[in-house]
Each structure stands twice: as structure tokens, then as C-alpha cells.
Amino acid sequence: MGAKNQQPASYSPLTGLFYVPMTRLCMDMEAFKVSYQVGQPYVGATLTMHPAPAGKGNTGAFIAWDGAKGETVWSKPERFAVWSGPLSTAGGVVFYGTLEGDLKAVDQKTGKELFKFKTPSGIVGNPMTYMHDGKQYVAVLSGVGGWAGIGLAAGLTDPEDGSGAVGGFASLANYTSLGGTLTVFALP
Secondary structure (H helix, E strand, O other), X not given: OOEOOOOOOEEEOOOOEEEEEEEOEEEEEEEOOOOOOOOOOOOOEEEEEEEOHXXXXXXXXXXXEEOOOOEEEEEEEEOOOOOOOOEEOOOOEEEEEOOOOEEEEEEOOOOOEEEEEEOOOOOOOOOEEEEEOOXXXXXXXXXXXXXXXXXXXXXXXXXXXXXXXXXXXXXXXXXXXXXXXXXXXXXX
């Protein structure tokens, strides 16, 4: 469950860097025969998730990665795993969302936060941009889900539920709620 998961990364030809959402969760896993149960991940294992020691309590990060050198250029710690894919722009900005529901814009070179907006729910979708009538827009769909949101979606409280995801994301309910909202910004 740790490091890079299924979320896409983004590459910027401006910087030559990849922008990567990270998960900093450790997972104890024991495989066994499992029967399908509606509303539960079907993984054939018992899982217990917990923050990685190096994350210092944070279970996520957003990093700029230099693939040629094989090293992290900068890293922004995040309270929860970052499950949103990033959007790198020709303007030197990269957008990404957090499970708490923040849409963030950061400088591609330095990682300095330029903008943050709290959407109605956690973000697991990818920010996008488009033009209409000569005006550029940035949009993101918020609505926490997937493994991180199973506790919220199904009302689960036992840390072992959701194949251990409820324990790994136990405090997420303190920061966001369920929902499905498209938030759109017009750029100046």
C-alpha cells in the first residue's frame, strides 16, 4: 500500500520532472481463502494498515521526481495518502487534490503552494483543464471513494473492516465527508 499506488503521475517538459502522488502507509498482510462480501474489497488477505514511520504521522506526500538522476527534488508532506493524479501545466504550475478535499496548485520548480481551495469532499479524481470561448478553466471532481473512503461510504468503524482500510484512514471522517461535486475555476 505504500509509496506509489495506482494514481497517475505527470511529467513537465518545462522542468524535466515527474510529479508523483505518494502513499506512506505500511501494511501487514496475511493471505487466506476469502469469500466475496458485498461492499468489501475482495483481496484474499487480512490487512492492517498503519502510517509509515518515515511519514511522521502523515500518510501521504506529493513529490517532484527527477527520473534522470533517480532522486526526489522536493516533497510536500500530506496528512493522508494522495490519491489524486496531478495536472502539470505549461504555465509552470502543477495541480493535485487531497483526500481532505483541498485542490492545490504548486510551483513546479519549488513546490511552493500557490493556491488552495477546499472542495466539498475528498479528491481522488484528476484535475483537468480546458478552454471555452477563449477562456481557460481548471476543474476537479471531489467525492472521496475507493479504499480510503470505504469507511465513510459504508459506515464502517472496525479498523479491520474494508480489508484494513478503515484503520488506515480512521481519521479521514474528521476532515471530509461523502459527496460528488464538480468544482470549476476560470483562470484570469
